[in-house]
Amino acid sequence: MKIAFLGPHASFTQLACSQIFPNNELLPQSSILDCFNAVKNGEAEKAVVPLENSIEGTVSMTLDYLYDFEDIFIETEAVMPIAHHLMIHPNNQNFNKIISHPQALAQTFHFRQNHFKDIETQDFSSTSASAKLVAENPQEKWAAIANSYAAKLYGLKIIHSDLQDFEQNHTKFIVLSKKKNILHLNIPKTSEKTSLIVTLPEDHAGGLHQVLSVFAWRNMNLSKIESRTLKTGLGNYFFFINVANEWHPILSENALEELKSIGAHVKFIGHYHEYLLEG
Numbered sequence: 001m002k003i004a005f006l007g008p009h010a011s012f013t014q015l016a017c018s019q020i021f022p023n024n025e026l027l028p029q030s031s032i033l034d035c036f037n038a039v040k041n042g043e044a045e046k047a048v049v050p051l052e053n054s055i056e057g058t059v060s061m062t063l064d065y066l067y068d069f070e071d072i073f074i075e076t077e078a079v080m081p082i083a084h085h086l087m088i089h090p091n092n093q094n095f096n097k098i099i100s101h102p103q104a105l106a107q108t109f110h111f112r113q114n115h116f117k118d119i120e121t122q123d124f125s126s127t128s129a130s131a132k133l134v135a136e137n138p139q140e141k142w143a144a145i146a147n148s149y150a151a152k153l154y155g156l157k158i159i160h161s162d163l164q165d166f167e168q169n170h171t172k173f174i175v176l177s178k179k180k181n182i183l184h185l186n187i188p189k190t191s192e193k194t195s196l197i198v199t200l201p202e203d204h205a206g207g208l209h210q211v212l213s214v215f216a217w218r219n220m221n222l223s224k225i226e227s228r229t230l231k232t233g234l235g236n237y238f239f240f241i242n243v244a245n246e247w248h249p250i251l252s253e254n255a256l257e258e259l260k261s262i263g264a265h266v267k268f269i270g271h272y273h274e275y276l277l278e279g
């Protein structure tokens with residue numbers, strides 16, 4: 001099976017991807033958008049992308065594309081511990097710029113403020129892409145923030161380890177597919193959930209309350225609700241909602257019907273299990 005992931009090789013997404021899909025053909029992509037497109041166009045059967053980090057929060061691009069792309073569903077979710085390291089080319093002694101993925105830069109903000117406050121930073125498409133760039137440009141005296149596998153693969157020297165600002169640092173990755181499928185994996189499972197994207201009817205007092213009460217009176221437990229701008233003007237949002245636990249077909253169908261009857265637009269994103277990966 002062909003699986004697209006945010007690459008190049010040795011990104012955190014690849015570390016997650018190769019645990020979820022050992023022995024499959026992994027296709028590195030240069031952006032999260034390319035991962036969605038690879039599934040949409042049939043270039044890959046599935047894709048693995050990051051959704052949320054425990055320090056920095058949601059990967060907003062992933063949330064936006066889940067809203068934008070028709071008929072792309074979540075098949076599974078997998079949580080992986082994240083450890084960031086600062087690495088330079090072995091020919092260099094010091095550095096004058098730090099490059100990495102914006103999530104990695106954000107997750108190490110206090111470390112950088114405390115140790116390298118005056119060093120310039122630059123966003124890059126992934127942690128592994130920044131490690132690769134440092135390896136290919138020894139003359140530039142750059143440093144990358146990436147994982148230890150990237151340091152090994154691209155021949156870089158780790159000069160500071162475990163830079164993440166909080167000891168507990170985990171990222172949630174999701175598996176995307178065109179099918180409404182539940183993936184069953186042979187690794188530890190933690191929970192089961194359903195994701196929906198809800199857009200409210202026209203702006204009126206109590207609109208969100210009405211939507212939430214559809215779940216509340218059916219005793220359906222919500223484990224996440226996040227608003228994200230619709231990009232149609234200030235104050236316009238969609239809501240990404242996770243319903244915890246098992247999907248009760250009749251209860252849930254009734255809930256979706258009731259949401260529609262109050263004028264809300266509902267997009268089913270998936271019913272799936274959450275798994276735990278090794279760091």
Ligand SMILES: O=C(O)C(=O)C[C@]1(C(=O)O)C=C[C@@H](O)C=C1
Pocket residue numbers: 006010011012013014050053059082101103104125126127128171
């Ligand atoms: O840049 C990478 O290595 C990625 O896989 C992306 C990503 C993310 O977007 O959250 C994945 C895990 C870490 O939280 C940092 C970066």
